[in-house]
Amino acid sequence: MRLSQDAHTKRTRGRSLLMEARPEGTPARYSVRTADGVQALSTPDDDRQVVLTGCSVLSMDSEQEDVERGDIVIKGHSIQAVSSNLDVAALAADGAIVVDAEGTIVLPGFQDGHRHCWQNQLRQLISDVDDLEDYVDLTHRTVAPLYTPEDVYIANNLTAWGCLDAGITTVLDFFHNRRSAEHAEAAIAGITDAGIRVVHASCAPLSGSWDGKWPADLPRLRDTVADGVYGPATVRMGVVGSTAFGPEHAALSERNLRFAREHGLAMTVDAVLGDAGSANLVDLGERGLLGDDVTLIHCNALSPEAWRHIADSDCHVVLAPTSDAQIGITAAVPPIQDVLDAGLKTGLSVDVEVALSGDMHTQMRLVLNTQRMLRSRELYYGRPAPERAISVRDVLGYATIDGAHANGVGDQVGSLRPGKRADLIVIDATAPNTMPRNNAVGTAVLGADARNVLAVFVDGRARKWAGSVVGWDQAGTLVEVERSRDRLIRDGGLQYDPINGMTGRLRPAAGGYEVAVEADYGD
Ligand SMILES: [Zn+2]
Secondary structure, three states, X not given: OXXXXXXXXXXXXXXXXXXXXXXXXXXXXXXXXXOOOHHHHHOOOOXXXXXXXXXXXXXOEOOEOOEEEEEEEEEOXXXXXXXXXXXXXXXXXXXOEEEEOOOEEEEEOEEEEEEOHHHHHHOOOOOOOOOHHHHHHHHHHHXXXXXXXXXXXXXXXXXXXXXXXXXXXXXXXXXXXXXXXXXXXXXXXXXXXXXXXXXXXXXXXXXXXXXXXXXXXXXXXXXXXXXXXXXXXXXXXXXXXXXHHOOHHHEOOHHHHHHHHHOOOOEEEEEEEHHHHHHHHHXXXXXXXXXXXXXXXXXXXXXXXXXXXXXXXXXXXXXXXXHHHHHHOOOOOOOXXXXXXXXXXXXXXXXXXXXXXXXXXXXXXXXXXXXXXXXXXXXXXXXXXXXXXXXXXXXHHXXXXXXXXXXXXXXXXXXXXXXXXXXXXXXXXOOOOOOOOOOHHHHHHHHOOHHHEEEEEEOOEEEEEOXXXXXXXXXXXXXXXXXXXXXXXXXXXXXXXXXXXXXXXOOOOOOOOOEOOOOEOOX
16 A cells, blocks of 8 residues: 555654764753754654753652652653752763753643544534534545545644644544555554554444454554554554444444453443433443443433443543533533542543644643533532532643543553653743743643643654654645545535635434445454
């Protein structure tokens, strides 16, 4: 396949750069605010030692204290030390690259718990959509079957750059447009070619024709990824919460759970919603089939009994706050209070950029606002109210370590302590909107946004530096994205106005999910 070849060439080229990565002689010193050093810090290098000095560190880790002003050391792919009293001169004498990070806050990179990256040449096209059926009609029923692997690659690649720019270091790509093995490989390569960590949740298409080789092809895909053909990536099985949101073979079921577990795959379940989602969870829970290898997304309008099963089986939860609220999915209020009442934590997720913003600050703020709003309303009217208002630290946890656990990568990333992979972001606390640093957690959640993300490291490599993403071919991406968008719009028979996008319905909502080919389980 052409894409795999291109991706392979790119990866090989990346490796050859390794040779010229380390400067000889005097130790290098750079500042996180100037572009110098980007080459030395962004090439893959197992031995490179980098010290970020003079920063505040929010570890988000139960075993590592925060540091008010100190240093963090990256060795190769991992974090080596977080401390307020390192001998930086000695490290420099030993060849470490020293980076002046004075006036910054270092924290774990954000974890997006679910996004449908393949749609992103259509970003914001239906910004005013307020009905899930209309969204499904455009994406799944109209354009999804038209996608080639090249369309998937360019959308996923674009998404990855947007993630990096916003400080997102892991994106769970819920890929429900897997029409062939080539589509799946293009989805993964599109993201890892930008040097970001991907959790690829592979789901059968919800509509249209496809090769039927799902989930049978999943073990092969997982092994290919494990062989390190791509960058940092893992593979999970993706399904939807009930047959209300997809064909039977793509829904959460005993058969799919058994397949996933037989092949050592964890599972992410999108569209866990409403009565149908509740009934399915209760049924599977009663039969002891749920577990901590299952992550449930949205979880809106679920019954108390369904929440009991979620909690009792240690399932992970990921909310999609803007998606529920803005598109108006089921009860529309992000179910943060249900999460708290069940004694759980949650990850956060963007879901779809065809109608929503793509950063994690928006998610953190909406979930914080939602819980405060619901609680304060009850207090005001003298009704029984939730005991506790959640804090900025709570929501920062959701966006980092709790999200990492929900993405199945919590043992590797999501917090900062020695031994974990070096996925971290550097936020400028001296900008017009962030100074002075009075409360680093508050600054990170409420004061800052993507413009203040000075640097991003993924697996020990700088992927954003001095405020710019590293290695992005902006002009080339734009040409490819527009070409792909124009073809999908044309072949889908769609009309849009570049000022206002698509307005109104495509057609009377079709309802239902039809697929031309049944799934192959390889048995
Ligand atoms: Zn979704």
